Amino acid sequence: MNDLTGIGVFEAHGEGLASFTQGHARMIDEAVAENGAALVRGARAEGTEDFERALKWLGFEPLAYTERSTPRSQVGDGVFTSTEYPAREVIPQHCESSYAxxxxxxxxxxxxxxxxxxxxxxxxxxxxxxxxxxxxxVEAVERRGLRYVRHYGSGVGMDWREAFQTDDRAAVDRFCADGGLEWEWREDDCLRTVRRAPALATHPRTGRRLWFNHLVLFHQSSLAPEVREALVAVLGEDGLPNDVLFGDGEPIPDATVAAVRSAFERRQQRFDWELHDLMVIDNMRWSHGREAFTGERRVLVSMTDLITRS
Incomplete structure (x- = not known):
């Protein structure tokens, strides 16, 4: 099923991606401002370079990807592969870096x-x-807030060097101090970080209240039951690579997360990618995820317009 309701769709009819984007940049920007998302379909592209050129016409000043939560490869100037998880895995809905x-x-x-x-x-x-x-x-998470707990270097999940893109502990210390993270270096070259953050946000342009967090993606209940059981057995209840609790440190019941997951499922829109599709989304209006797949899927991503938590 393809559902493009409320998304600005532009048909390129075989025109080069960069050329089409150059000629329609203003309309694409207006569609993103109005709808939160725009899709360019039917363009020609020779590869990453054409994507990079299109980004320039859209005013992208690509961001680095730090405090990473998933493995990616950089393939261009601020261009990354989408999350490199096994094809059989589903990635739950989330707004990029809403935990950060x-x-x-x-x-x-x-x-x-x-x-x-x-x-x-x-x-x-x-x-x-x-x-x-x-x-x-909503009342419970808004009142109590969220507490993101992450562990790096345990042999499961990401190493701190990959997550923070440095092998310098002092640089990580500075990042954590400047970014409002609590952190602790542990034995065996492991790092533990804690961030307290609200579960809701206000869109800086529209003023609308938004569900803006990593509750569904980071919560233990998003793991397959057998994986969750095995990780807790090996690492302990408080030792998983990624976890999210209430702001006071109390566990969030699985049933609470299930209610949020159900809301996402009811509102989710999906479409099948076609070759050389380009989609631009407002990261504070639309969450995204990934279905399982077969074949050699390759989707690239770039990020821009840094917003800092106030």
Whole structure:
């Protein structure tokens, strides 16, 4: 099923991606401002370089990807592969870096190689998700806040060098201190960080309240039951690579997260990638995820317009 409701769609009819973007940049920007997302379809592209040129016409000043939560490869100037998880895994809905102290305001995705089957990047309007979440859940997370706990270097998940893109502990110390993270160096070259953050945000342009967090993606209940059980057995309840609790440190019940997950499922929109599709989204209006897939799917991503948590 393809659902492009409310998304600005531009048909390029075989024109080069960079050329089409240059001629329609203003209309694409207006569509993103109005709808939060725009899709350019049917363009020709020779590869990463054409994606980079299109980004320049869209005013992208690509951001570095630090305080990483997923493995990616950099393939161009501020251009990365999308999350390199196994094809069988589903990535839950999330707004990019909503767990961090700063995040991109806009994302651009480029379909370099569509999957054979599956592999969509579903998106969800997080203001509508907020409307669908039970009021008692919203009240609880808004009142208590969230606490993101991350462990690096345990042999499971990311190493701190990859996450922070440095092998200098002092540079990590500075990043954590400047970015509002609590951190602790542990034995065996491991790092533990804690960030307290609100579960909701206000869009800086529209003023709308948004569901803006990594609750569904980071919560233990998003793991397959057998994986969750094995990780807790080896690492302990408080030792998983990524976890999210209430701000006071109390665990968030699985049922609470299930109610949020259901709201995302009701509001989710998905479409199948076509070759050389370019999609630009407002990262504070639309969340995104990834379906499982078969084949050699390759989707590239770039980020711009840094927003810092106030």
């Amino acid at each position: 102290g700063a995040w991109p305001g806009r994302l651009a995705f480029f379909s370099a190689t569509p999957a054979l089957t599956g592999g969509a990047t579903p998106i969800t309007d997080v203001s509508r998700v907020l409307d669908d979440i039970p009021a008692e859940v």
